[in-house]
Amino acid sequence: MISPDPWVWLSAILTMCSFSLLYGDNKFFRFAEHTFTAVVIGHNVVMGVFTLKDRFYPLYAGQKLLLIIPLVLGIMVIFMIWRKYAWLAAIPMAIMIGVSQGITVRALINTDVMGNVKAVISEGASIFVGNPADGVGTLIRVAFTITAVFYFLFTFTFKSTTSRPLEYFRTFGKYVLLIFIGIYVGNQSMQNSMLATSAINRLVRNWLGFG
Amino acid sequence: MSTMDSISRFVRTRITRIVIVITLLSAVAGYFFSSPEINNLNAELNLWNMNIITFTLFIGLITIYFSYSKSVSQRSTNWPFRLYALVLIIVWIVMGLYSGLYSDMYQTAFLSTKITLHIAILGQLIFFYLSAMYRTFRVKTLRTGILVIFALAMVVLNSPITLSNWSAADQISYWLLNNPGMGGARAVVLASGVGGVVLALRILMGLEKGALRATGG
């Protein structure tokens, strides 16, 4: 049975408007697009207002006067829009870049760079131990990692006869990356397929009442 | 006027550099060494950073106001929708501030609009995926050949028909994901991690041309 709930009807109409993008640029898609934009911006503002209220409450209540500094810095950022006073925004921008990059660089060196290096090295122990299929797998994983990193050497050239084999190594690294992309394209399709199922099922089950 | 110019230049060239060096180093030092003072300083800087970021919302609102109101006043393409969006933004803000974020009314309205549209656009990904695949997965070179073979292998191995008829399919697909696939994935993470570290160091030393221009006004 078709749902009597007006919110379900609104959802159904918006879903179909959004799907009309598949047909091409049209008014229904524009309606969905602008609804989406407006709701998200509205939501961002509501969130922002509540967040600011929470964060600056200690200042308002007189518990933490130091918060006056971020308040001033926050207001300074808005001066970005006036060409003449844009330099005022440079200081809060510098804080944002400095703090954010500081947090990032420590996480990158720990997990992405050294964490991975250590994980690869530890795996060396399991190459010749246990199930041969796993051993071969580990060997492939380790070898692929190293050759693919080799591909990312940008300023080294291997033109001379002695260093020529290294160039083949680099080419192999490129194919390793292609294999990885191929595998992930294939596995990810499952997710995209499932997302379509969930959108269509919402229409068919919740709105039209089938199944 | 000239005094302001020189202040502006001083702020942009000197002060911002000093601020970046102090904040970046304190965030790094605060992780590798802990002491009550460094921890406090970092917690405070993080808080400042989060608060400043919240204020950038107003810049977003200003840009959207300028571009939408201009579109409406010049009657450019799709201007009625821009007007509708401006009105809906205001209605939504009033509704949200009045009812609160966790109220049932806000939940229902959010689920039936934002979440619905989100699900709908995610639902279209498979359409884009298949048409992009139809266009690009043509075996002209060895490169596309490799891409196509592995993608096809994964799709077939993950398919319920294959899985229910061939018991090894499941193990093979996991093996492919966890070994050859993971090798490349890990190299991407590792190498781009190095690139990221060096980029952050470039910012620290003032050598990065692009992002630092954001502080140049």
Place this chain on the structure above:
Amino acid sequence: MKIPELQARHVWAIVLIGYLIPAFIPLGMSPVISSATQTVYDTIQALPPNSIVMCGGGGVFAFDLESSAGLIAALKQMSKLNVKVVFYPMWIETMQFSKYCVDSARVDEKYGGPWKYGRDYVILPYIPGNEVGLVSFLNDVKKTVSTDYAGTPISQLPIMDSLNNYKDISLWICAQWDGVTILRYVTGEYGIKVMWFAQSSAYSAFGPYMQVYPGKIYITNGALGGAQYEKLNGIKGLGHAALDSNVVFTLMFIGFLVLGNLTMLYGNKKVEK
């Protein structure tokens, strides 16, 4: 013989028809259980009664739906085992997603299930500050949160009496996108086991961490893993629906692949870009 180039719009029409078929006429596909999914099931099954399981992470509602298949089945399973669940939303939409999953699992007493809010499960409010918030929660729960999502003080919720810090948590389930933050802190720093009903793209992106913390991390792969988990618990939900359409998808994938390559070989050269 010349094969004309299909326009994207024609491809999409075929895809739409393909996906509508299983929505109206279920094909009734049934998954075969992978060992990875079986391990996840056994781990939950082995939880002692009254142990506290945290369930949370960060993600957006629509995207996390892929994980919902596994999570809903797991909630059903835990409701039979008398395990307590506390939901921890790291992103704003995670809270709404948690609520949706509990409602869909029909485990609450208002739907005739065994669970009572406050005694068997609690949904915390959105907790800002990602990593910072998480670390402070693990160290001292009571200092980090004071109310649940609806504003009820946690002193009035019986589960929260026995949840003080990370030592009280037996397992952390993540059914969201931002599982890496969970892994880095919950497993990396506090050694808690993490179970991840990962989206298939998350599986591929974050799988390397399984090797970094062996024996501590359990991951199921996408909608397929979700369907297997549903089967283990004897229910048919989104995971099974996804399996049906996956059959259609596989056929279309192969069909378009063959067609695309034939078009290249025998196509009208003038149309080609």
Place this chain on the structure above:
Amino acid sequence: MILQIPLIEQITPRAGQMFNLAMLILSGVLVYLSYYLAKQGRTWTIRPMEALDAIQEGIGRAAEMGRPVLMFPGIGNLQNVQTIAGLTMLGEIVERGARVNVPVNTIPSATEIVTASEAIVRDAYNRAGKPELYEIGKYVKWFGTDQFVYAVGGAGHILVEKPAMIVFLGYFLADVLVTGEAGSRVGALQIGGTADQSALSLMAMCCDYIVMGEEIYAVTAAITEDKYQIATIASQDWFKSLLIVFLVAGVILTAAGLKSLINFMWW
């Protein structure tokens, strides 16, 4: 008070992280060394990259066709280094476009990136000698902070404006399919670059050229044509070579059961 000078005896190094810190310091030394050598006149060339030439050609093509260019810096915020690389690329493309009167639009997602983009676009117009062409909200389009809303807004923008070239550079996820497909519908030249694995595989499907992983940093350095920035890419290579040596030696040692020799890495 927060601004007291830390007492030395209260500082405790974090266990298991000291080798990582040493490597971070070492990479800093290498970056400085490359900068120093570049100052002495040493130059490096980055290996040819198709995407780089394509971007330069694309701007010319846009000028011929009289159509704009669109640039996406992705969904990350300022914490994400990939987004920073995207912002560098944005500045360069805007400047090059401004010289030949090609408007370059950009659609960021996070509000701090909106702010940074406005500053960068204004600065690029100043450098191109055409500050009068810049207006707030004219080139930077914001559709809300959310993973998909910017993509839907971007798709709508693409269908109206029909850009000649679309550059994706930064942190993306599945949203790249929505904009990428809209771009290929209007026949735009598309160049995609990211270090995220899931988006990388989707970019391979919808873009004409892809920039994989760390290449995004090399491309942005190369397009600036700044000798110091290119020099730091060389230091990146030295660091990676060292890591490769560690990897090979480490794997051999652990496979031979001699892991204790490299236990210092876990300090």
